[in-house]
Amino acid sequence: xxxxxxxxxxxxxxxxxxxxxxxxxxxxxxxxxxxxxxxxxxxxxxxxxxxxxxxxxxxxxxxxxxxxxxxxxxxxxxxxxxxxxxxxxxxxxxxxxxxxxxxxxxxxxxxxxxxxxxxxxxxxxxxxxxxxxxxxxxxxxxxxxxxxxxxxxxxxxxxxxxxxxxxxxxxxxxxxxxxxxxxxxxxxxxxxxxxxxxxxxxxxxxxxxxxxxxxxxxxxxxxxxxxxxxxxxxxxxxxxxxxxxxxxxxxxxxxxxxxxxxxxxxxxxxxxxxxxxxxxxxxxxxxxxxxxxxxxxxxxxxxxxxxx
Numbered sequence: 001x002x003x004x005x006x007x008x009x010x011x012x013x014x015x016x017x018x019x020x021x022x023x024x025x026x027x028x029x030x031x032x033x034x035x036x037x038x039x040x041x042x043x044x045x046x047x048x049x050x051x052x053x054x055x056x057x058x059x060x061x062x063x064x065x066x067x068x069x070x071x072x073x074x075x076x077x078x079x080x081x082x083x084x085x086x087x088x089x090x091x092x093x094x095x096x097x098x099x100x101x102x103x104x105x106x107x108x109x110x111x112x113x114x115x116x117x118x119x120x121x122x123x124x125x126x127x128x129x130x131x132x133x134x135x136x137x138x139x140x141x142x143x144x145x146x147x148x149x150x151x152x153x154x155x156x157x158x159x160x161x162x163x164x165x166x167x168x169x170x171x172x173x174x175x176x177x178x179x180x181x182x183x184x185x186x187x188x189x190x191x192x193x194x195x196x197x198x199x200x201x202x203x204x205x206x207x208x209x210x211x212x213x214x215x216x217x218x219x220x221x222x223x224x225x226x227x228x229x230x231x232x233x234x235x236x237x238x239x240x241x242x243x244x245x246x247x248x249x250x251x252x253x254x255x256x257x258x259x260x261x262x263x264x265x266x267x268x269x270x271x272x273x274x275x276x277x278x279x280x281x282x283x284x285x286x287x288x289x290x291x292x293x294x295x296x297x298x299x300x301x302x303x304x305x306x307x308x
Contacts, residue, residue, distance in 0.1 A: 067138030
């Protein structure tokens with residue numbers, strides 16, 4: 001039990017951002033926190049963090065240890081909740097990775113509400129377009145936009161995703177209309193981030209694909225968004241990203257008969273369906289309620305024949 005307590009104190013120092021903050025949350029003195037951390041390091045035979053009176057930083061060993069003890073502490077919390085009959089209460093720290101743009105637009109606005117509904121839970125939200133290793137990096141889940149692939153991970157669909165080919169009226173006035181798929185690929189400027197530069201769509205005559213190679217090279221989807229709005233070319237964008245611009249006319253759909261795969265969606269990805277922590281289930285239920293079955297960002301787009 002002493003070892004478990006030391007693990008909990010160490011994890012709290014990391015999530016709270018320091019020993020003083022962790023001590024306040026735990027209701028003990030900073031001296032006790034420091035003593036227990038020193039005891040933990042002595043037992044493990046390695047330094048877990050470099051620390052001063054005001055700040056700390058994890059060592060490589062400390063980061064690896066932190067990522068590996070989080071699931072253990074989650075299991076302990078879940079076991080205690082089960083025994084106490086409080087399985088509907090979310091508590092502890094929930095670590096979630098999400099795409100930068102989607103997280104900023106469609107998760108961040110609801111964080112306050114979620115935390116208010118779950119006062120015993122802390123949320124660590126990592127916004128990055130990097131494809132994270134959920135298990136290896138200690139995440140409880142990742143929110144991803146894409147198609148399901150074979151994986152040992154579990155995927156829960158949270159909402160449908162629609163993508164459209166679109167361009168600004170200023171670009172179309174200069175470059176001319178996009179008449180067909182061949183015209184798009186051969187005669188127009190196509191914009192895509194390097195990790196999204198293979199376009200796969202279903203057209204009137206079946207599936208088509210196009211590898212985008214054009215003058216703009218970037219790893220940022222938000223740079224592509226700004227470029228298409230500025231009239232630099234045609235882009236394949238999700239309606240969650242450009243719905244407002246489509247409604248206002250700042251962007252126009254081109255080749256509306258070309259649609260993304262029906263398997264494209266917004267998913268919550270997590271390690272195992274055999275043990276789903278309460279905090280994760282509540283978080284995914286919360287997002288699903290906000291988005292599905294008809295996402296708010298697609299409101300009014302059906303009338304424009306953009307979403308089917």
